[in-house]
Amino acid sequence: MATLIKDLKINIQSPFLNANSSEKILFFDIETTGFSAKTSKLYLIGGIYRFMGNWKIIQFFLDSDENEKDLLYDFMSFASEYTLLISYNGTGFDTRFLWEKCQLLDVEYTLDNLTHFDIYKEISRYKPFFKLSHMKQKNIEEFLGVNREDQFDGGQLIQKYFDYIMTPNDEDKKLLLLHNSDDLFGMIQILSIVHYSKFFSGSFEIKKLSIDEYSNKDGEVQKEALFELSLHLPLEKRISFGNDIFYITASKKTAFMKVPILKAEMKFFYPNYKDYYYLPQEDMAIHKSVAFYVDKDFKTKAKAANCYGKKSGEFLVQYEQIVSPYFKKEYNDKTSYFELTNEFIRNPAKIKEYVLHIFKYLLKKQR
Template sequence: MKKSEETLEDFAISYPLDKLAPLEQVLFLDIETTGFTSRTSYLYMIGCAYNRAGKWHTIQWMAEDYAQEGAILTAFFDFARSYKYLVHFNGNNFDLPFISQKCAQLMLPFSFEGFQGIDIYRRISPYKFFLKLPNCKQKTLEQYLGIARTDVFSGGELIGLYHDYVKNPSEFTEKALFLHNADDLKGMLEVLPILAYYDLFNENCVKAKKVQANYYKDMHGAQRKELLITLQIPTPLPKPITASAGNCYFRGEGESATLKVPIYEEELKYFYSNYKDYYYLPTEDVALHKSVAGFVDKEHRLQASAANCYTRKFSCYLPQWDILFTPFFKRDYKSKELFFELTDEMKKNREGFSRYANHVLSMIAATY
């Protein structure tokens, strides 16, 4: 078994890792294999990255032949026992199951019980279209963030290289194998800022710094009204990004962002849920509670139904995609669009606008 250890000098990551877990308890993991199936493939390298005394380090164990799988697994688990959090890239689908299956095949008494896993791929892949990426492979994310690699080989190319190494070991081949895994580990650290987009949609801690109404003219020259919210976002975004959905527009850069939401100035309906307690007055097009409408002539009232048990109100409204604020209004009973009134009280509610901004961002993310 070969072991390689390296201290990453002048190396730092720009993502606040303590958002994931305590730094001294975090271990990054990446493996190299000769195939996708543990039953017919070999595990030939396990690499880890960790932080100690403020510096990043890597440690790698490589099997010099096919019989040393057990040796590198034992070395890894002996080292990892002092850590609690395992960070990996798509490890839930590949690295962890592969290692677990190998331990079972080799009858080794190791498992990931007691570890908490953090899968970078699983966290960022739902936002592939939002980020306008063809996929969320690690190399794709590295290119998106402008990260350059030293390694020139793909994982597939290294399979043949490792088989050659087992038959005829050479210094060049050994360095190439270690380098690829080391670059995977460094790349995993360097792509961590991509998680700022995950934080944006999942931490529910976007803060409204400033809220104002804005007037503009649409493409037909009609005057429109919109809400402009200036936001403070939880984690600095590594690259500027724009997105739109539901007639709302988002632009984020660094630690700040803006959100534009249309303000609808029109008459909407509030539907009463207990319609059996109401009469509908066709002439006035309104529903009144029976305790009041009981004095109305029977010829001018009908038993209310769910579809006509409403009151109408002309005001300024904001859209919502779940019932975030009540009372909620609709254009018609069967309409799926929901609104709430932009009242004078709401205009002064900074915390309420922070909740609303997170609500709109969740809708935008779900659309992509």
């Protein structure tokens, strides 16, 4: 087994790293000959860490067909000095594989004592917003414009490792180490992808809500609500997403969301319909205390579906009961609306709650 350590000439500016003691952070990635710890060999574990202000890369490499126990033991001892692990899909594969290997080879597994931040797990739920075919690390690197020297994937390198064990040579060894180091270096370079998940989960403030006018395809003047958001963390690449109702675009530290304003007459359905009477001629319900004065020929006992009052105005759609009172077109509609009032426009907390619920709705619909 060989242990290789090199200095890295990198300058990392990351709010995520600034929020944690970088001297206690370990980026890590493993290379194996398969997915099963029982039948596959663990041949390389790499890590990037900071020591005395300088970033370094360490690689534990199984350079002969020997037992992996020493490799595991050395990495576990090394990792125990840190408090935060960072990986890409490490919780989905790497740590599970390492734990199983430790059980098989009777090596103490120390990673449970560390906090583990998995970049993939943090961002994968937001895949529809990125419009990427896959969420592999290389896909994220391409999205952010990160270039890597290595052109192989882990599966392609399995045969390279077997070839190297049969006939050790510098060229194959360099390729094996390069793939692992590029994965690690890429992991650092894509840390800013976490800014997107923070944005989607509420890392922003409401800067302004304004009303804009536009002409639709028929030349009719329509209104829309324009939400301007100030982001806590910058987004390196512009994203845009939405559907035929909503449109969101975000770049750097600003995002906009457009929502059409519906000018209509809506129904407000009263609770406890048994306390109301429906007036067919007026197409509305009134409380029984008032209905007492209405001739019986002009009223009927209300049902849930016709126990409503009406209101004309300008409304925004909502898919949860974020803003009250809420209105509907018909009783059984799952979608509701609320009136766009000055009270709402001047309430940043409620506006933010509304924006987040739209993000949640779009994510659910686009999965």
